Amino acid sequence: MASLPAVLQSEWTKIRTVSSTIWTLAAAFLVTVAVSAALCALFRSTFDDLSPAQRLTFDPTLASFSGMTLGQLAMVVFGVLVVGTEYSSGMIRTSLAAVPQRGTFLFGKLAVATVLALAVGMATSFAAFFLGQALLGEHRTTIGAENVLRAVVGGGLYMGLIALFSMAVATMLRSSMLSLGILMPFFFLVSQILAAVPKAKTVARYFPDQAGARIMQVVPDALGGTKVPYGPWEGLGIMLIWVLVALAGGYAVLKRRDA
Numbered sequence: 001m002a003s004l005p006a007v008l009q010s011e012w013t014k015i016r017t018v019s020s021t022i023w024t025l026a027a028a029f030l031v032t033v034a035v036s037a038a039l040c041a042l043f044r045s046t047f048d049d050l051s052p053a054q055r056l057t058f059d060p061t062l063a064s065f066s067g068m069t070l071g072q073l074a075m076v077v078f079g080v081l082v083v084g085t086e087y088s089s090g091m092i093r094t095s096l097a098a099v100p101q102r103g104t105f106l107f108g109k110l111a112v113a114t115v116l117a118l119a120v121g122m123a124t125s126f127a128a129f130f131l132g133q134a135l136l137g138e139h140r141t142t143i144g145a146e147n148v149l150r151a152v153v154g155g156g157l158y159m160g161l162i163a164l165f166s167m168a169v170a171t172m173l174r175s176s177m178l179s180l181g182i183l184m185p186f187f188f189l190v191s192q193i194l195a196a197v198p199k200a201k202t203v204a205r206y207f208p209d210q211a212g213a214r215i216m217q218v219v220p221d222a223l224g225g226t227k228v229p230y231g232p233w234e235g236l237g238i239m240l241i242w243v244l245v246a247l248a249g250g251y252a253v254l255k256r257r258d259a
Contacts, residue, residue: 007099007108015113021081025116028074028159029124033131035067040132047139059222060141061151064132068155068216069188071124072162072209075117076183079166082113084176102254106171110247114164121159125152147218147232154215154236161236162187165208165243171250174257201226212239 015021043063047055086092099105129152133140143149170179187209194204204210205228214228214235221227230238 004104004108007104008112010098011109011112015082015116018081018085020085021078024074024078024081025120028071028078029120029127031074032065032067032071032124032159033128035070036064036128037067037131037135039066040064040135044135044137044139057219057222058139059217059219060133060136060139061129061148061218062216062222063136064129065125065155065216066132067128068158068213069192072159073184073188075121075159075163076166076187077180078117079113079163080170080176080179080183082109083167083170084174084179087174088176103251106251106254110164110167113167114160117163118156118160121163122153122156124159125155128155141218145218150232151216151218154232157236158212158215158239161212161239161243162209165239165246168243168246168250172246172253174253206238208239208242211235211242 040063043058047058050058086095095105096102099108129143133142141148143152166179166183169183170176173179173182191204191207191209194200194207195210197204205226211228211230212235214230215232217232228235
């Protein structure tokens with residue numbers, strides 16, 4: 001019977017020795033910060049071209065997270081690879097033979113990967129914020145302004161939850177290709193498109209990414225965005241419900257099916 005500390009140590013060794021997982025985390029950081037910085041510079045240079053309503057509802061904090069849509073895709077890849085590599089390589093059989101307690105194995109793996117994703121998410125969120133504010137010039141805000149720290153910390157939590165949700169989905173589907181084939185189009189295309197379709201907005205706003213992203217918003221209805229019937233923390237709570245449901249599904253599949 002493998003002890004929990006031994007499982008955690010084993011999972012940490014797996015993650016840090018697989019270059020693809022480390023590179024995806026690095027990509028999440030670099031893409032988010034770089035794209036956000038570029039868009040903040042663009043906002044500054046074109047601020048006078050915005051409509052009066054957009055200038056009135058401009059959210060400098062949210063502008064710092066403009067690259068999150070792309071950066072979160074790298075987090076999706078990280079989450080999927082953490083789990084999916086076990087199945088594609090056949091390592092899952094060895095892992096379950098070493099740790100027959102499937103709950104201990106699964107949640108030990110997810111705990112290590114989630115802590116790492118949260119650490120990178122927090123570093124990404126703070127770096128994107130401070131660089132973005134520097135580039136916004138006279139339109140910037142400060143970390144001490146009302147609700148700004150909540151939004152910045154929330155950005156890190158959001159990235160960590162995206163990774164955890166992806167791990168749970170990959171556990172259910174048991175395939176990296178299938179998981180990426182569903183999650184990537186969903187987050188990058190389906191969710192974004194439906195959120196812009198008038199009759200689909202009422203459903204799309206409860207998707208995990210749409211609801212969770214509200215935690216990064218300081219100004220209500222920023223840049224003319226649509227109103228939602230929940231606040232920032234409630235939105236993150238909706239995202240957490242999605243994550244918990246996916247985790248329950250992943251655990252059920254791992255418990256009932258052979259490796």
